[in-house]
Amino acid sequence: MNTYQERQLDALGDVTRRLLLERLRRGPLPVGELARGLTVSRPAVSQHLRVLKEAKLVRDEAAGTRRYYSLDPKGFAALRKYLDNFWGEALEAFQAKVEEK
Amino acid sequence: MNTYQERQLDALGDVTRRLLLERLRRGPLPVGELARGLTVSRPAVSQHLRVLKEAKLVRDEAAGTRRYYSLDPKGFAALRKYLDNFWGEALEAFQAKVEEK
DNA sequence: GCTTACGGTAAGTGAATACTTACCAAGAAC
DNA sequence: GTTCTTGGTAAGTATTCACTTACCGTAAGC
Numbered sequence: 001m002n003t004y005q006e007r008q009l010d011a012l013g014d015v016t017r018r019l020l021l022e023r024l025r026r027g028p029l030p031v032g033e034l035a036r037g038l039t040v041s042r043p044a045v046s047q048h049l050r051v052l053k054e055a056k057l058v059r060d061e062a063a064g065t066r067r068y069y070s071l072d073p074k075g076f077a078a079l080r081k082y083l084d085n086f087w088g089e090a091l092e093a094f095q096a097k098v099e100e101k
Numbered sequence: 102m103n104t105y106q107e108r109q110l111d112a113l114g115d116v117t118r119r120l121l122l123e124r125l126r127r128g129p130l131p132v133g134e135l136a137r138g139l140t141v142s143r144p145a146v147s148q149h150l151r152v153l154k155e156a157k158l159v160r161d162e163a164a165g166t167r168r169y170y171s172l173d174p175k176g177f178a179a180l181r182k183y184l185d186n187f188w189g190e191a192l193e194a195f196q197a198k199v200e201e202k
Numbered sequence: 203g204c205t206t207a208c209g210g211t212a213a214g215t216g217a218a219t220a221c222t223t224a225c226c227a228a229g230a231a232c
Numbered sequence: 233g234t235t236c237t238t239g240g241t242a243a244g245t246a247t248t249c250a251c252t253t254a255c256c257g258t259a260a261g262c
Contacts, residue, residue, distance in 0.1 A: 067208080
């Protein structure tokens with residue numbers, strides 16, 4: 001399998017991006033709010049958001065001069081499915097083997 | 102939350118490491134087998150395995166001069182729980198909001 | 203119209219990290 | 233014992249990638 005789930009895992013492999021996702025759990029936020037109080041600059045945040053967007057982990061919506069970002073449920077669902085598949089196929093059978101010895 | 106799940110996500114953010122995990126789905130393998138046919142050298146594989154081990158995604162077991170690596174069901178379960186928590190709390194409520202408008 | 207706020211993009215820099223080669227230790231085979 | 237296999241580690245290099253500053257476009261407020 002070589003779909004965009006690979007991209008999602010790459011996207012999740014960065015602390016700042018994970019922090020952004022955490023902040024978005026409460027609801028949509030404009031970029032300025034997202035960058036507020038962070039140690040990195042706003043452009044850096046924009047770049048992270050692009051990565052997250054390409055990975056379908058967030059979506060964006062323009063509202064005037066602001067741009068609201070929010071979690072993308074579809075993308076997350078796809079990732080979850082991917083991981084569940086991984087676990088389902090390999091790990092349960094595996095766990096069994098481990099415990100039987 | 103700032104446990105080793107962070108490490109796990111960092112560990113998953115690399116193509117080669119994901120490939121190693123894929124290979125381990127079929128069962129335990131020694132390092133040589135894991136590195137076999139890969140574009141990177143065997144020491145590189147060893148280093149990746151260390152990262153995966155520190156993230157509790159794999160375990161190792163010595164068998165003579167060989168060392169067998171296998172998926173770590175416990176670590177994967179913890180990660181799954183972490184992600185399910187993330188999704189459970191945020192996304193379902195979120196999905197609802199999205200669909201209602 | 204002018205100005206201010208918001209945010210994306212480009213170009214360059216710096217730091218993290220994946221990689222190589224060389225080396226060494228431990229066990230198996232003889 | 234010697235030799236061969238297996239694999240971890242060290243040191244250095246290279247590449248990726250996160251970051252900054254500077255700039256530009258667009259929409260809102262006046």
